[in-house]
Amino acid sequence: MxxxxxxxxxxxxxxxxxxxxxxxxxxxxxxxxxxxxxxYLEQVTITEASEDDYEYEEIPDDNFSxxxxxxxxAKAIQMVQEQATDTQILEEKTDxxxxxVAPEVIEDFLCNFxxxxxxxxxxxxxxxxxxxxxxxxxxxxxDVGNVPxxxxxxxxxxxxxxxxxxxxxxxxxxxxxxxxxxLKTQKERxxxxxxxKRTVQEKNKxxxxxxxxxxxxxxxxxxxxxxxxxxxxxxxxxxLTSLQRDRAVKQMSRVQATLxxxxxxxxxxxxxxxxxxxxEKENAxxxxxxxxxxxxxxxxxxxxxxxxxTKDSKFPTDMQPNPNLYFCKENNHPAKFDYKxxxxxRLHSLPVSCIAIHPRKDILVxxxxxxxxxxxxxxxxxxxxxxxxxxxxxxxxxxxxSGNKLATASGDTTVKLWDLSxxxxxxxxxxxxxxxxxxxxxxxxxxxxxxxxxxTSKIWDxxxxxxxxxxxxxxDSVNSIEFFPYSNTLLTGSADKSLSLWDARTGKCEQTLYGxxxxxxxxxxxxxxxxxxxxxSCGVTKLWDFRKLLPIVSIDTGPSPGNEVNFDSSGRVLAQxxxxxxxxxxxxxxxQIHKLMGHENEAHTVIFSHxxxxxxxxxxxxxxxxxx
Numbered sequence: 001m002x003x004x005x006x007x008x009x010x011x012x013x014x015x016x017x018x019x020x021x022x023x024x025x026x027x028x029x030x031x032x033x034x035x036x037x038x039x040y041l042e043q044v045t046i047t048e049a050s051e052d053d054y055e056y057e058e059i060p061d062d063n064f065s066x067x068x069x070x071x072x073x074a075k076a077i078q079m080v081q082e083q084a085t086d087t088q089i090l091e092e093k094t095d096x097x098x099x100x101v102a103p104e105v106i107e108d109f110l111c112n113f114x115x116x117x118x119x120x121x122x123x124x125x126x127x128x129x130x131x132x133x134x135x136x137x138x139x140x141x142x143d144v145g146n147v148p149x150x151x152x153x154x155x156x157x158x159x160x161x162x163x164x165x166x167x168x169x170x171x172x173x174x175x176x177x178x179x180x181x182x183l184k185t186q187k188e189r190x191x192x193x194x195x196x197k198r199t200v201q202e203k204n205k206x207x208x209x210x211x212x213x214x215x216x217x218x219x220x221x222x223x224x225x226x227x228x229x230x231x232x233x234x235x236x237x238x239x240l241t242s243l244q245r246d247r248a249v250k251q252m253s254r255v256q257a258t259l260x261x262x263x264x265x266x267x268x269x270x271x272x273x274x275x276x277x278x279x280e281k282e283n284a285x286x287x288x289x290x291x292x293x294x295x296x297x298x299x300x301x302x303x304x305x306x307x308x309x310t311k312d313s314k315f316p317t318d319m320q321p322n323p324n325l326y327f328c329k330e331n332n333h334p335a336k337f338d339y340k341x342x343x344x345x346r347l348h349s350l351p352v353s354c355i356a357i358h359p360r361k362d363i364l365v366x367x368x369x370x371x372x373x374x375x376x377x378x379x380x381x382x383x384x385x386x387x388x389x390x391x392x393x394x395x396x397x398x399x400x401x402s403g404n405k406l407a408t409a410s411g412d413t414t415v416k417l418w419d420l421s422x423x424x425x426x427x428x429x430x431x432x433x434x435x436x437x438x439x440x441x442x443x444x445x446x447x448x449x450x451x452x453x454x455x456t457s458k459i460w461d462x463x464x465x466x467x468x469x470x471x472x473x474x475x476d477s478v479n480s481i482e483f484f485p486y487s488n489t490l491l492t493g494s495a496d497k498s499l500s501l502w503d504a505r506t507g508k509c510e511q512t513l514y515g516x517x518x519x520x521x522x523x524x525x526x527x528x529x530x531x532x533x534x535x536x537s538c539g540v541t542k543l544w545d546f547r548k549l550l551p552i553v554s555i556d557t558g559p560s561p562g563n564e565v566n567f568d569s570s571g572r573v574l575a576q577x578x579x580x581x582x583x584x585x586x587x588x589x590x591x592q593i594h595k596l597m598g599h600e601n602e603a604h605t606v607i608f609s610h611x612x613x614x615x616x617x618x619x620x621x622x623x624x625x626x627x628x
Contacts, residue, residue, distance in 0.1 A: 107130055110126060111123060111126070111127070114126065311461075311463050311464040311465075312461055312463065312464045312468070313444075313446035313447065313461050313462065313463045313464065315442075315444075315447075315488050315504060315505045316443075316444050316488075335568070335570065335572045335573050335587060335589075335612075336573070336612060336613065337573070337585050337587065337594045339585075339596055339614075339615050339627035339628060340627060340628065341596075341598040341625060341626075341627055342614075342626045342627060342628040343379070343381060343625070343626040344623050344624075344625050344626075345366075345376060345381035345623060345624040345625075345626070346622065346623050347366050347368070347374050347376065347381075347383065347622065347623070347624055348366065348368030348369070348370050348372070348374075348622035348623075349368075349370045349622055350368050350369035350370040350393070350622055351368065351369050351602075351604060351618075351619065351620035351621070351622060352366050352367070352368050352604055352605060352618030352619060352620075352622060352623070352624060353367050353368060353369060353393065353394055353395050353396065353604055353605065353618070354366070354367040354394070354395065354396045354397050354604075354605050354618070355367075355605050355606075355607050355616050355617075355618050355624060356397050356398055356399050356406075356607070357399075357607055357608075357609060357610065357616075358399055358403050359399055359401060359402075359403045359610075360403050361403065362377065362378040362379070363375060363376065363377055363378065363384070364376050364378060364607075364616060364624075365397050365399070365406060366618060366624050367394035367395070367396065367397045367408060368393075368394060368622060369393035369394070370393075370622075371388060371390050371391065371392065371393060371394065371410075372386055372387060372388040372390075372394070373386070373387045373394055373397055373406070373408055374386050374387075375387075375420065376624070379626070381624075381626075385420065385423045386423075387406075387408070387418055387423065387425070389416060389425045390408065390410040390412055390414070390416065391410075391412045392410050392411035392412035392435070393410065393411045394408055394409070394410050394411075395409050395410060395411060395435065395436060395437050395438065396408070396409040396436075396437065396438040396439050397409070397439070398439050398440050398441050399441070400441055400445055401441060401443055401444075401445050402445060403420075404419070404420055404421060405417055405418060405419060405420065405426075405445075406418040406420055407439045407440075407441060407448050408439070409436040409437065409438055409439040409450055410435070410436060411435040411436070412435075413430065413432045413433065413434060413435060413436060413452070414428050414429060414430050414432075414436065415428070415429040415436055415439050415448060415450045415460065416428050416429075417429075417448070417462065427462070427465060429448070429450070429458075429460045429465075429467070431458060431467050432450065432452040432453075432454055432456070432458065433452070433454035433456075434452055434453035434454040434477075435452065435453045436450050436451070436452045436453075437451050437452060437453065437477065437478065437479050437480065438450065438451045438478075438479065438480045438481045438482075439451075439481070440481055440482045440483050441483070442483050442488075442504070443483065443485060443486050443487075445462070446461065446462050446463055447459055447460065447461060447462065447468070447504070448460045448462060449481050449483060449490055449504070450481065451478035451479065451480060451481035451492055452477075452478060453477045453478075454477075455472075455474050455475060455476060455477060455478060455494075456470050456471060456472055456474075456478065457470070457471040457474075457478050457481055457490070457492055457502070458470050458471070459471070459490075459504055459507070469504070469507035470507070471490070471492070471502050471507055471509070473500060473509045473512075474492065474494040474496050474498070474500065475494075475496045476494055476495035476496035476519070477494065477495040477519075478492050478493070478494045478495075479493055479494060479495060479519070479520060479521055479522065480492065480493040480520070480521070480522045480523050480524075481493075482523065482524055482525060483504075484525055484529060485525060485527070485529055487529075488503060488504040488505050489501055489502070489503065489504070489510075490502040490503075490504050491523055491524075491525065491532065492523070493520035493521070493522060493523035493534055494519075494520060495519035495520065496519075497514070497516045497517065497518060497519065497520060497536070498512050498513065498514055498516070498520070499512065499513040499516075499520065499523055499532065499534055499544070500512050500513075501513075501549075511549055513532075513544055513549060513551075515542055515544075515551050515554075516534065516536045516540065516542065517536070517538070517540070518536040518537045518538040518540070519536055519537045520534055520535070520536050520537075521535055521536060521537055521561060521562060521563055521564070522534065522535055522562070522563065522564045522565050523535075523565075524565055524566060524567065525546070525567075526567045526571040527567055527569060527570070527571045528571050529546060530545070530546055530547060531543055531544065531545065531546060531552070531567075531571070531588075532544040532546050533565045533567065533574055534565070535561075535562030535563070535564070535565045535576055536561070536562060537561040537562075538558045538559055538561060539556060539557045539558025539559055539560050539561055539562050539578060539579070540554060540555070540556050540557075540558060540562070541554070541555045541556075541557065541562055541565060541574070541576055541584075541586070542554050542555075543555075543574075543588075553591075555586060555593070557576065557578060557582075557584050557593065560578045560579035560580035560582075561578070561579040562576050562577070562578055562579075563577045563578070563579060563602070563603065563604050563605065564576070564577045564604065564605045564606055565577075565606075566606055566607050566608060567608070568608040568612045569608060569610055569611070569612050570612060571588075572587070572588050572589060573585055573586065573587060573588065573608075573612075574586040574588060575606045575607075575608065575615060576606070577603040577604060577605055577606040577617060577618075578602075578603055579602050579603070580602070581597075581598075581599035581600065581601055581602055581603050581619065582595050582596065582597060582599070582603070583595070583596035583598075583599075583603060583606055583615070583617055583627070584596075596615075596617075596627060598617075598625055598627075599617065599619040599621070599625065600619070600621055601619055601620040601621050602619060602620040603617050603618070603619050603620075604618050604619060604620060605617065605618040606618075613628060614626060614627065614628045615627040615628070
């Protein structure tokens with residue numbers, strides 16, 4: 001009977017493996033409990049064999065039977081597999097409604113667990129005690145309940161956990177973005193708040209400064225009124241003095257002519273000269289010119305007598321009128337503004353600082369920061385001559401009125417004169433303490449004036465080869481200097497935001513013009529001499545009436561600095577070289593501004609040809625560009 005029970009158990013395990021109901025260990029002696037009615041267990045009370053002789057009954061299996069004589073295991077497995085295949089085919093052909101999976105009861109769960117673990121003795125003890133308790137009524141099966149489907153719950157919980165993790169990640173990203181936006185908004189808020197506070201402070205400061213300036217200006221109004229009255233009085237006295245001087249010069253020339261042609265014996269031909277008594281001289285009123293003469297004579301008494309410099313040049317007193325006055329009146333052709341880039345001359349390895357046009361020939365000179373200047377023939381741009389005697393960058397150059405000499409200013413604190421016929425340096429002026437920014441020739445050709453970073457300007461005598469005068473008055477670098485055409489008047493522009501007019505004979509400042517708010521880079525006269533043009537480091541160009549010494553108009557082409565300004569030969573067009581590489585052309589009649597775009601970098605200098613048909617500009621790339 002035991003052998004038959006073992007055979008039945010092995011057959012049941014084969015059936016379980018084939019049907020996929022459950023797996024049992026080969027060592028198990030108990031039969032597995034299958035689900036969904038494949039097989040079942042009957043409750044039997046088992047007592048120990050030592051107590052009584054209990055007869056075990058064989059439980060027939062109605063659902064599955066093996067025919068007699070065919071108890072071969074291989075055949076049984078084949079039969080079961082065929083039945084399983086038939087069942088699968090039927091299930092595929094017929095759509096059966098899904099059956100609800102019944103949960104596993106407690107005792108089945110424990111028995112299956114012990115069978116999988118191979119704990120056969122524990123299984124026997126458990127089954128004997130379990131069914132004994134049920135038989136005696138100690139344990140009620142209905143109260144025990146079912147085993148929860150932990151795997152299903154774990155899967156559901158895992159899925160829910162994944163979804164929650166995704167939501168958490170999404171919320172974290174949203175929170176990070178919100179945090180970044182909040183931080184950015186807070187920074188912007190703090191910036192705008194700080195900017196607002198700074199603006200309010202600047203506004204209050206400007207209001208206070210404006211109030212102070214108004215009070216300061218109000219305190220100067222009486223003084224300005226008195227100075228205007230004195231100015232008009234002095235102008236009247238000056239006019240009267242000039243008339244007296246002219247009258248005295250005429251009388252002296254008449255007396256000298258009479259004395260030259262008078263014979264020694266003819267006393268009647270000599271005009272009678274009346275002597276003025278001393279008491280009349282003392283009571284006679286003296287003009288400002290006479291007072292200045294008395295002061296000079298008193299100072300000369302205490303000065304040591306020095307040997308006269310015979311080589312010193314004299315400033316001309318009777319100078320010819322400015323020929324540009326008549327030229328501008330006869331020049332009626334329309335002003336030209338439609339310049340186009342015609343040619344590029346690559347002359348220097350470093351930026352070009354200045355360009356000058358020969359007064360009579362089609363020749364230009366360019367100075368660069370590579371310590372050399374070059375004489376270039378037009379229109380092809382061939383280099384005719386090169387000068388390389390300076391030890392530092394060149395800042396400015398200027399032709400002699402005759403065109404046979406050249407003056408150059410340099411950062412090595414010197415001014416050099418060059419003989420263009422030989423190409424060598426003939427004279428070097430030394431005396432400035434810092435770099436020399438600009439130089440200019442007097443119309444007579446005997447004097448050269450220079451301006452320097454040391455806040456002074458100097459007038460050099462070419463014949464005596466010495467400094468005749470030093471001009472003091474500016475409080476910052478003097479960036480430009482120029483002689484008024486056919487006169488002894490000098491114009492200087494300084495970094496102290498002022499323009500000054502000087503008398504070259506006395507070295508005194510005659511007038512100072514204020515109006516610029518930034519450092520003045522360049523200043524020049526119009527050809528007729530009635531207008532002064534100046535530009536500063538913020539691109540503001542101003543026009544001044546030289547006769548009235550008042551500003552006419554202010555043109556803002558900034559914020560790039562204006563490096564140089566120059567008029568054309570007619571005086572109707574003003575060109576400005578700007579720091580952004582643009583050449584601005586100002587029509588003085590209409591006020592329109594035309595732009596020439598062609599420089600890749602900063603434009604340092606600009607100048608018109610004498611006929612006004614061409615324009616030349618130099619830039620920081622070392623090139624000179626021709627516009628026509």
